[in-house]
Amino acid sequence: MCRFRRSSLTPIVVLLFCTALAVAQGTKITAPKNNYKPADDVQIGREAAGEVSKELPLLPENGDADGYVRRVGGILAAAIPPEFQHSEFHYTFRVVNASDINAFALPGGPMFVNRGMIESARTEGEMAGVMAHEISHVALRHGTAQATKSQGAGVQLGAIGGAILGAIIGGNAGDIVSQGTQLGVGAYLLKYSREYETQADVLGSQILARAGYDPMDLARMFETIEKEGGSRGPEWLSSHPNPGNRQERIAQEARLLRVSSARRNQSAEFSQIQSSLRRMPPARTMAEIASNNTRPNSDSGSRYPDDARVGGRVEPPSNRYRTVQSDLFRMSVPENWRQLGDNASVTFAPDGAFGNQEGESVFTHGAMVGIVEASLSDLQTASDQYVSGILQGNNYLTAEGRYQQTRLGGRNALARRLSGTSRITNQREVVDVYTTMLNNRELFYVVQVAPANERRQYTNAFNTMLQSLRFLN
Numbered sequence: 505m506c507r508f509r510r511s512s513l514t515p516i517v518v519l520l521f522c523t524a525l526a527v528a529q530g531t532k533i534t535a536p537k538n539n540y541k542p543a544d545d546v547q548i549g550r551e552a553a554g555e556v557s558k559e560l561p562l563l564p565e566n567g568d569a570d571g572y573v574r575r576v577g578g579i580l581a582a583a584i585p586p587e588f589q590h591s592e593f594h595y596t597f598r599v600v601n602a603s604d605i606n607a608f609a610l611p612g613g614p615m616f617v618n619r620g621m622i623e624s625a626r627t628e629g630e631m632a633g634v635m636a637h638e639i640s641h642v643a644l645r646h647g648t649a650q651a652t653k654s655q656g657a658g659v660q661l662g663a664i665g666g667a668i669l670g671a672i673i674g675g676n677a678g679d680i681v682s683q684g685t686q687l688g689v690g691a692y693l694l695k696y697s698r699e700y701e702t703q704a705d706v707l708g709s710q711i712l713a714r715a716g717y718d719p720m721d722l723a724r725m726f727e728t729i730e731k732e733g734g735s736r737g738p739e740w741l742s743s744h745p746n747p748g749n750r751q752e753r754i755a756q757e758a759r760l761l762r763v764s765s766a767r768r769n770q771s772a773e774f775s776q777i778q779s780s781l782r783r784m785p786p787a788r789t790m791a792e793i794a795s796n797n798t799r800p801n802s803d804s805g806s807r808y809p810d811d812a813r814v815g816g817r818v819e820p821p822s823n824r825y826r827t828v829q830s831d832l833f834r835m836s837v838p839e840n841w842r843q844l845g846d847n848a849s850v851t852f853a854p855d856g857a858f859g860n861q862e863g864e865s866v867f868t869h870g871a872m873v874g875i876v877e878a879s880l881s882d883l884q885t886a887s888d889q890y891v892s893g894i895l896q897g898n899n900y901l902t903a904e905g906r907y908q909q910t911r912l913g914g915r916n917a918l919a920r921r922l923s924g925t926s927r928i929t930n931q932r933e934v935v936d937v938y939t940t941m942l943n944n945r946e947l948f949y950v951v952q953v954a955p956a957n958e959r960r961q962y963t964n965a966f967n968t969m970l971q972s973l974r975f976l977n
């Protein structure tokens with residue numbers, strides 16, 4: 505059956521339209537020659553996904569953002585035309601806590617979407633557009649097709665995962681994985697030719713339409729990446745070069761397609777996820793993540809490095825301050841404190857005062873800022889729950905006295921002091937917890953930590969942090 509939308513198509517175009525529909529919804533695509541087995545794609549992708557999960561900061565698997573991206577991804581994967589479904593493939597979706605407007609999919613199905621990509625997309629359809637494009641590379645097996653082109657089936661599959669990771673995070677990241685020719689292998693598994701780009705745009709448009717999205721959302725997302733990208737967007741565009749006339753080709757394809765009537769309209773959920781991501785502490789760039797993975801003591805924000813010597817000599821806080829800013833807040837912190845991020849919080853601490861102990865991130869001097877979800881919107885109850893969590897996780901601490909009313913960034917806030925003998929410094933430690941409610945049952949906190957005998961040296965730094973705090977929306 506040939507149905508077409510009301511339009512002023514010329515007879516010739518109508519004819520093309522009908523022919524195309526008769527073949528497959530839209531332009532017929534032929535997957536490129538490939539000497540590898542689909543099971544090889546799966547093996548390569550699984551290995552690389554393992555490396556990625558170890559080296560990149562991922563948002564929690566059970567968190568709202570991950571769950572949402574997984575649902576959208578599942579709808580798209582189910583909409584892959586049957587001829588490109590591979591029973592061995594398993595499409596999985598994780599969110600990387602990185603600010604670059606980037607996403608990548610590994611052979612066989614594992615996909616990683618950067619937080620920056622979700623924050624930049626103007627609609628769910630735009631986000632889905634990039635995901636459908638990535639899924640298309642996987643379904644058409646472009647990675648191993650490129651390997652086939654370059655070396656027949658001669659590429660050694662073992663240890664390729666690290667090379668792929670190197671290609672993903674680029675730059676110095678090669679240092680943390682196997683170097684040399686393997687890096688080249690990783691690059692050509694993920695940096696696509698213009699011919700493959702067109703294929704992924706066309707199949708991506710088809711998947712979008714089958715899933716109930718406007719295929720033009722893919723074209724619109726490319727505009728967003730180019731426009732908003734600036735210094736944050738070039739990575740995706742360098743791996744997915746514009747074959748020229750990208751937007752026009754997608755528009756041409758869109759005219760051939762009928763959007764499934766099961767059109768998704770999840771704008772409310774998209775906005776909700778987007779604003780909760782924007783309220784999180786700022787994400788690092790992939791380059792910062794890579795350079796930190798290579799040099800654990802680099803100055804850029806980072807996860808807690810494994811070899812940091814917590815309990816070492818600690819310099820007092822600098823009298824000079826720098827301003828840190830996320831979409832949610834702005835704050836001044838001493839210049840000599842590093843910024844250490846994990847998934848939902850950011851810690852500012854001097855050298856010698858942070859590290860890992862028995863698998864836990866710890867710090868002895870400095871401050872941690874972040875957001876937790878509260879089960880109630882009542883500040884007192886939410887603060888109680890949060891403080892109880894700290895006490896349970898740090899059983900050397902006990903609460904001193906009562907909550908004090910205070911202000912934080914112009915909002916009503918509570919303050920509570922905890923103390924106890926630190927197992928790291930063997931000194932009495934003072935922990936001041938400040939909490940205030942944001943909208944949507946989110947509790948914003950600042951936790952300031954210092955040994956009691958050094959606490960006076962920290963008074964200025966801690967007060968400056970609190971007084972400079974501004975919420976930005």
Ligand SMILES: [Zn+2]
Pocket residue numbers: 637641696700701704743744745
């Ligand atoms: Zn691409």
